[in-house]
Amino acid sequence: MAWIQMTSFSEVLGMDVDLNVCLPNSAFDKGENMLLASMYLLHGAQGNCDDFIRRTGIERYAKENNIAVVMPSGYLSAYQDMAFGSNVYSYISEELIGQMPKIFRIPFGREQQIIAGISMGGRGALLIGLKRPDLFSKIACFSCGIDMQTNLIPWDLIRTETDNADFDIRQIARNIDKEHLPEIYMQIGKDDMFLESARESQKFLKKIYGEKGRFFYGESDGGHDWDFWDRAIRGYIDSLQLPKRNDLY
Amino acid sequence: MVLPEKARGRVGLEREEYPVLYLLHGMSDNQSAWMRRTNIERYAMDHKIAVVMPSTHLGWYTDMARGFRYFTYIADEIPQTVHRMFSCLKQGREHSFVGGLSMGGYGAAMLALRRSDCFSKAILLSGAYDIYKRLHQAPKQRKKYFANIFGKEVDASTQDPFCLAEKLEERLRPEIWMYCGRDDGLLEENRRFYETLLRLDYSVSYEEDAGKHDWDFWDAKIKSAMQHLGGKR
Numbered sequence: 001m002a003w004i005q006m007t008s009f010s011e012v013l014g015m016d017v018d019l020n021v022c023l024p025n026s027a028f029d030k031g032e033n034m035l036l037a038s039m040y041l042l043h044g045a046q047g048n049c050d051d052f053i054r055r056t057g058i059e060r061y062a063k064e065n066n067i068a069v070v071m072p073s074g075y076l077s078a079y080q081d082m083a084f085g086s087n088v089y090s091y092i093s094e095e096l097i098g099q100m101p102k103i104f105r106i107p108f109g110r111e112q113q114i115i116a117g118i119s120m121g122g123r124g125a126l127l128i129g130l131k132r133p134d135l136f137s138k139i140a141c142f143s144c145g146i147d148m149q150t151n152l153i154p155w156d157l158i159r160t161e162t163d164n165a166d167f168d169i170r171q172i173a174r175n176i177d178k179e180h181l182p183e184i185y186m187q188i189g190k191d192d193m194f195l196e197s198a199r200e201s202q203k204f205l206k207k208i209y210g211e212k213g214r215f216f217y218g219e220s221d222g223g224h225d226w227d228f229w230d231r232a233i234r235g236y237i238d239s240l241q242l243p244k245r246n247d248l249y
Numbered sequence: 250m251v252l253p254e255k256a257r258g259r260v261g262l263e264r265e266e267y268p269v270l271y272l273l274h275g276m277s278d279n280q281s282a283w284m285r286r287t288n289i290e291r292y293a294m295d296h297k298i299a300v301v302m303p304s305t306h307l308g309w310y311t312d313m314a315r316g317f318r319y320f321t322y323i324a325d326e327i328p329q330t331v332h333r334m335f336s337c338l339k340q341g342r343e344h345s346f347v348g349g350l351s352m353g354g355y356g357a358a359m360l361a362l363r364r365s366d367c368f369s370k371a372i373l374l375s376g377a378y379d380i381y382k383r384l385h386q387a388p389k390q391r392k393k394y395f396a397n398i399f400g401k402e403v404d405a406s407t408q409d410p411f412c413l414a415e416k417l418e419e420r421l422r423p424e425i426w427m428y429c430g431r432d433d434g435l436l437e438e439n440r441r442f443y444e445t446l447l448r449l450d451y452s453v454s455y456e457e458d459a460g461k462h463d464w465d466f467w468d469a470k471i472k473s474a475m476q477h478l479g480g481k482r
Contacts, residue, residue: 002334009254028333102265103252105336 001025001063003053008099012091019049019096022062022069023104036242037067038106039114040092040136041233042074042121044143045152049073056230061237067114068106072096076154079117079124080167084157089167092124093132116140116236118229119194120153123169126184126201130172133180138240140185142232143224145197146170146204173208183214185239187232189222251290252337253297266337267299268344268479271327271360271368272471273310273353280304287468292475298346299338303327307394310349310356311408314400323356324364346478348372350467351435355380355410358442361423362413372474373427374467378410379438411445425453426477428470430460 004021027034041058043051049071052058062069077088101108115136117125122144129139146169165171184205188198202217209215222228253267272289274282280302283289293300305319312318332340345368349357354376361371377383380403384395405412425446429439436457443455460466 002330004334023334025330025333101336103337104334 001059003059004104010091010095012095013086013088017091018073020053020071021100021104021106022053022059022071023106024063024066024068026063027066028105033105033107035066035068035105035107037112037114037240038100038108039067039069039116039237040097040125041069041071042079042092042115042117042124043071044117044119044121045076045078045150047121048075052233055226056233058233061234065237065240065242067237067240067242068104070096070100070106074121074124076120076157078120078153078155078158079127080158082158083160083163089128089131093128093135097135110134111137114138114140114240116142116233117144118142118233119144119224120148122186123148127167127169127172129182129184130169130176131167133176133182136182138183138185140187140236142186142229142236143188143192143194143198145194145199145201147197147200148194149197150193170204173205176208178213181209181213183216184209185216185236187218187220187236189224189228190219191221191223192228193224195219250302250331251284251293251300252335253294253299265297266339267297268339268346269299269301269328269331270346270348270372270475270478271301271303271323271357273323273347273349273356274302274304275349275351275353276307279306283471286464287471289471292472296475296478298475298478299335301327301331305356307352309352309398310359311398313398315397320359320363324360324367328367342367342369343479344369346370346372348374348471348474349376350374351377351462354378358410358425359408359413361425362410362417363407365417365421365423368423370424370478371426372471372477373425374470374474375429375433375435375462376427376439376442377435378442380408380410382438410442414442414446414449414451419450422451424477425451426474427453427455428466428474429455429457430462430466431457432459432461433466434462 002023002025006019007016010017052071074088079088081087081089113136115125115129122141125139125141129136205215272283283302308319310319310323312320347357347360347368354373357371358373361368384399387395427443429436446453
């Protein structure tokens with residue numbers, strides 16, 4: 001198992017950015033690449049790319065399921081192109097996703113790319129995944145909702161009253177190509193401060209996805225904390241039941 | 250590890266792949282030394298070469314008589330691991346180089362001579378090549394340290410670069426660039442190793458100028474040495 005701490009210049013952001021990569025190199029033991037998926041995992045407000053390394057067992061879960069996990073830094077952007085600030089949405093969706101498979105031997109392409117996150121990063125995963133269904137076949141978002149009323153996220157820097165259409169998740173979801181809906185997995189703790197927001201988002205997305213779409217929503221014990229996220233992320237990765245390699249190619 | 254970055258790289262541009270330099274530190278240092286004390290990242294960028302800087306602590310890049318199997322780790326495991334994980338590295342002998350300073354100069358020489366099927370070029374800076382001297386003429390308090398590394402007696406066929414250079418068949422010989430400062434305590438053995446390589450008709454160059462066993466010298470020399478590694482500006 002390798003944990004790679006990386007600093008790389010971003011053309012989009014115009015600065016050096018830090019990220020972490022968990023790469024189970026035992027997946028290469030048989031002389032070919034057995035990795036099954038690449039998960040792009042987004043941190044929440046107040047955090048950075050180190051959060052999952054420090055506060056969860058992500059490295060073990062990645063190894064057990066033969067997936068690569070890329071953890072970028074999204075700062076306090078809500079993973080949008082900020083009205084007053086950095087273009088983090090563009091960085092993740094246009095630059096990072098293309099750059100990672102050029103540097104590392106990790107799976108790429110829609111069917112093998114997952115975007116996931118917690119809290120602000122959960123909302124970010126929803127935003128990026130719905131806006132770019134060509135890049136991701138799966139979205140996993142934990143402890144978040146489309147409307148997250150909190151002063152932890154500097155919304156006044158991220159969007160303006162009049163100019164938010166490009167990053168309006170509801171608008172994006174309404175316009176999405178129904179033939180290529182990414183699978184959504186949403187989970188939240190029953191004691192989470194964003195529970196109501198998550199329930200509203202569920203209602204809205206359920207309508208968009210209808211009966212056919214693969215939309216899963218769950219509430220379980222827990223709050224807005226790392227106990228919950230450690231369990232939830234592990235549970236999600238385990239539940240992927242990724243296909244055996246032979247089925248994939 | 251440092252990778253060259255494309256100055257204006259965006260998604261959709263074609264993939265770039267880089268040759269790899271394994272760059273070894275000296276005694277008392279670890280993998281951070283080259284990054285902290287030289288401009289290696291800029292030189293890597295200039296010549297489009299990926300630089301891998303491993304650490305083997307005070308182990309002289311050997312499979313220690315009593316200790317860790319550092320040689321095997323550096324020679325076999327590290328290259329395998331980086332090529333497994335990174336897709337942006339060129340593979341094969343002609344794209345694989347070694348370099349090092351002092352103890353790392355010895356280590357790089359050993360890699361180039363013992364794994365000459367894997368590495369085509371070597372940069373040796375102020376190397377410590379005379380293992381007999383280390384083992385048998387060390388100050389008392391150092392005797393045990395060197396015995397732990399090399400054993401009671403030198404095993405010339407695996408530990409002595411002079412002997413290995415003699416034995417290596419011609420078609421597998423690496424290209425070598427050597428550097429040493431005139432005020433370096435290792436000057437004599439650098440001259441001796443160079444003369445040996447020259448006598449054996451290796452493709453070797455040796456640069457000796459004002460300089461000591463210090464980072465001013467190594468930063469300047471690694472900068473000019475990297476021009477020889479086949480990258481393009």
